[in-house]
Amino acid sequence: MFQKNTTFGIYLTSLQILLENGRYFYFISFALFYPPLLIINRIFLFLDFILVPEFEKAKVKNPIFIMGVNRSGTTFFHKILCKSNKFSTSSTWDLIIPSLSLRKLLSFIYAILSFFKMDKIEKKNKGHEVRLSNIEEDEMLLFIHKLDSLWLTNHLVPWFKFSKSTKEFSKSLYIDSEENFSRNTRSMLFCKDFFRRQSFLSKGKPHLSKSNPFIFRLNSILKVFPDAKFVFLVRDPLEVIPSYFSLQKNVKFGNLLTENELKEYRKESYQEIIRWYKETEKAKSKLKKNQYMILTYPEIKNDLKKSINKFFKFSKIKISKKYENEVDIFANKKYKKKHKNNSIEDFGFSKNKIVKDFDFVYQEYSL
Secondary structure (H helix, E strand, C coil): CCCCCCHHHHHHHHHHHHHHCCCHHHHHHHHHHHHHHHHHHHHHHHHHHHHCHHHHHCCCCCCEEEEECCCCCHHHHHHHHHCCCCCECCEHHHHHCCCHHHHHHCHHHHHHHHHCCCCEEECHHHCCCEECCCECCCHHHHHHHHCCCHHHHHHHCCHHHHCCCCHHHHHHCCCCCCCCHHHHHHHHHHHHHHHHHHHHHCCCCCEEEECHHHHHHHHHHHHHCCCCEEEEEECCHHHHHHHHHHHHHHCCCHHHCCHHHHHHHHHHHHHHHHHHHHHHHHHHHHCCHHHEEEEEHHHHHHCHHHHHHHHHHHHCCCCCHHHHHHHHHHHCCCCCCCCCCCCCHHHCCCHHHHHHHCHHHHHHCCC
16 A cells, blocks of 8 residues: 555545545545645645735744643633634634635635535534634644644544554654654644734734644644744543543544444544643653643633633733623533533443553643
């Protein structure tokens, strides 16, 4: 099988996996629609330098990256912070079409879809609601335009993660390593180019990025954004694991897996989650103390206002009285869980095993 960690190489390998697993509809869709999407965006990203040259003057200073294992409250916290209007952010539409000139050209499509309420990509019960206008995770940028993303193996082509021919190859993707140095650096430069466009639109506001898997490429981030700051959210693995596996049952591509395939997928994902927590701990040793902060899920859940104030003190950004009042109102609302997660045992794991495997987390945090 052709295996090379480039956009084209991953594209070909993904097609081979879809074909091998009999996913012919997705094979044809991906084969036909991905290349035009990529080519059109690349052409217009280049045309931005001619049609919107002013964006080049925009600076990307002190970006803040929010990270955590999936299901740690990062989406919730990110969206609450974005309501302050103190940051440059990314909507789903921006991430699908990063070119400023192409966005303007296709703005009528966005308006039509929004008017007829056809702009919803994913329902809320699939993790979190995804609309074209919603603030979204910057991981989507690398997923769509570089195929350099954990979303590829976690969602789009989950067979990638456990197929005999690609299992080991999938573990070498995305992460910072000597082999990936060049590709990871280019991916982060691609992000910087995108952040510059967003900064131009927001008139110089610092970029607030939420991308959980970015933890695996911290060295690449620091190389491209040496003045970056980081917020790490930590949640009890006993809560994260059943929440994540329950989510996986609901997502579109998760539904395509057989029970045996899901079992294999969970084995690999479980090990990935362990690595995810370990990378967070490693990150702390690579950063200066004033460069990162940590919030636990109980802190956010039990005192949202204090957590938000702690964040803004860390970022050295002053918030408005209006936003403070909005936070007060939101913090006093009672959250009602609209979905029920399966238990850990339903997925073939025991509490004792998780407590043992994640002992390093429990020793570090009060969860």
